[in-house]
Amino acid sequence: MNIKTRFPPSPTGHLHIGGARTALFNWLFARHHGGKFVLRFEDTDQERSRPEYAQAILEAMKWLGLDWDEGPYYQSQRFDLYRQYIDQLLEEGQAYWCQCSPEELEAKRKKALERGQKPKYDGTCRRLGLGPGPGRVVRFKIPPTGSTVVDDLIRGPVAFDHQELDDFIILRSDGVPTYHFAVVIDDLTMEITHVIRGDDHLNNTPKHILLFKALGAQPPKFAHVPMILGPDRTRLSKRHGAMSVLAYRDEGYLPQALINYLVRLGWSYGDQEIFSLQELIEKFSLENIGRSAAVFNPEKLLWLNAHYIKSESPETLASLVRPFLARLGVENVDEGYLRRAIETVQTRAKTLAEMAEMLLFYFKEPDYDPKAAQKFLKPEVLPALERLAGELKELPEFSNEELLEKLFRGLAEEMGLKLKNIAQPVRVALTGKTVSPGLFEIISLLGKERVISRLKRAIEFIKSKEA
Incomplete structure (x- = not known):
């Protein structure tokens, strides 16, 4: 079998953690099997879809390194194709026109709830043989009896009784196909073999399988991945600190760190934590995706990012x-x-x-941290800083850190001070802070001109406070 997967985001917002993980799992599965990965945009929601969001998603995918073999396709450019399949279902009696108004549907829903029944469409227009008309929609006929089994590659078989399903709309009154219909036609015509998506779609899958069968087609294999939760075990959102992929990029995360973190949200390979992209392609399988929800941990992502920066x-x-x-x-x-x-x-x-x-x-010459300046840039350090500036000026070799340390220690001893009593004021003078890389490392790299200039600036700063 030639494996073919897809990632179909809606361009109604930026690419977030959940969507990026779905894209990654589909991409890795295709790459592992030497198959193809398709990118398409589900932009039938014409009010909320925006070209700038599509561009942002493309940018995020490229930054992550998730290249695609086909696409990007746009559902909004495929309406003629969808209409052909709508007509086919109507002609074969597997779909029908419905004239029930939103008000009538709401009344039916309330009555069903009052009777303790599931608030589903009661099939009023199913046998009326209506044609198209103003305000009318097309509904798909669900078989009245039996059940549809989803042989999920992660969860195992899940059965759905047809009595729990209703004749759902496949073409809205404005002539736009619904998500449920467009996604099936896309998967059918693009010859998608595996649909890997969040388990919030599981309840939609029997509808999709029934549509495939009505069109005389073999459904793809389905794998529903558990959701990502926040630390409080509720659905992941911005309040948990989760950001869009491009926001992580703009905060200075590396794409390989985000990829490594995303894949471990629900997938594992023994106890291994760090994976190269090539390792992921070699080792990825659906069998190693867990059935329980993954918990997002911002600290773990930050730790991974620090690891990749070090490497x-x-x-x-x-x-x-x-x-x-x-x-x-x-x-x-x-x-x-x-x-x-x-x-x-x-x-x-x-x-x-x-x-x-x-x-x-x-x-840049640093701004002094107020607390650091108050604690270390004090009048009593003036003699040491002035002596140091003079001795450093005469020092011929600035790249030798051992020589610099020897000079500092000799000066401290001569002036009856501990090394730290000179080192910390100098650190604040050079960096503006009390924490920095090694002091002699800094002095060596900054060079004579910058170091002496900053020491003189600190000396003037202390004198100005005295005045």
Whole structure:
């Protein structure tokens, strides 16, 4: 069998975690089997669908590296095709026109509820033999007896009694096909072999299988993936800290970290946590998708992102962090200097945005953190800072960290101070903060001119407070 999967987002918003995981599972399944992956947009909701959302979804897919073999298709461009299949079902007596108004349907629904029955359509127009007309819709005939079994590849067989289903609408009164109909025609004509989607679609699947059978076609195989929940076990939403894929990109997450995290939301391979993309393609299978809901953990994602930042080369990180530095007003930086600076913060940064913040003092004179300045830039450190500025000015070699440390220790001893009593004020003078990469590492990289300039600035700052 030539495997073919699809990802059909609605362009009514950005691509979020749940949709991205669905896309990833379909992509991995197709790639694992040497099959094809189709991208299409379910944009029949013409009021809410927006071209800019379609573009944002395409951008997110490309950033994640989820390439597609066919598409993107747009349902809004396929209405003629849908209409041909509607006509076929009408001609074969498997669908019918319905003239019941929304008010009549609401009245029927209320009566059914009052009688303790399921509020489904009662089939009023089923045998009237109506044709098209203003306000009329087309409904699909559900077989009155029997059941439809969904042989789910994750859950196993799930049976649905036909008496629980009603004759659902396949063509609205405005001539637009419904989701249930368009999705079946798309899967049929695109020869989709496997439908992998969230288990919130499971109740729709018997309708889709019945439509396939009515059209004389073999339904694809279905796999319904458990939902993603927030830490409080409710359906994942923005309030749990979940963002759109592009928002994660803009906050400085790496695509490989997000891919690795998404795949582990519901899929496992032993105890392994870290996977390369090639490993995922080799090892992915539906059998290893769990039946219980996955819980979204932002801290785990952040940990994974920090892991991938640590594992990346400074050369690659230099190109990735530049846009984040640009946001902070730092542009046209020397490549070699940037790479060396990255090496000093690479093991500490959890995101590219955080890395850019950590790097900022290498390129701009820092603003002093008020608490740090109050604690360490005090009059009593003036003599040490002035002596240090003078001695560093005479130092011929700035790249030797051992020599720098020796100078600091010698000065501290001579002035009867502990090393930290000099080191911390110097750290604040150079970086604006009390926490930074190693002090001698910083001094070596900043170079003589910047270091002495910043020490003099700190000296002036302390004197201005005294005045």
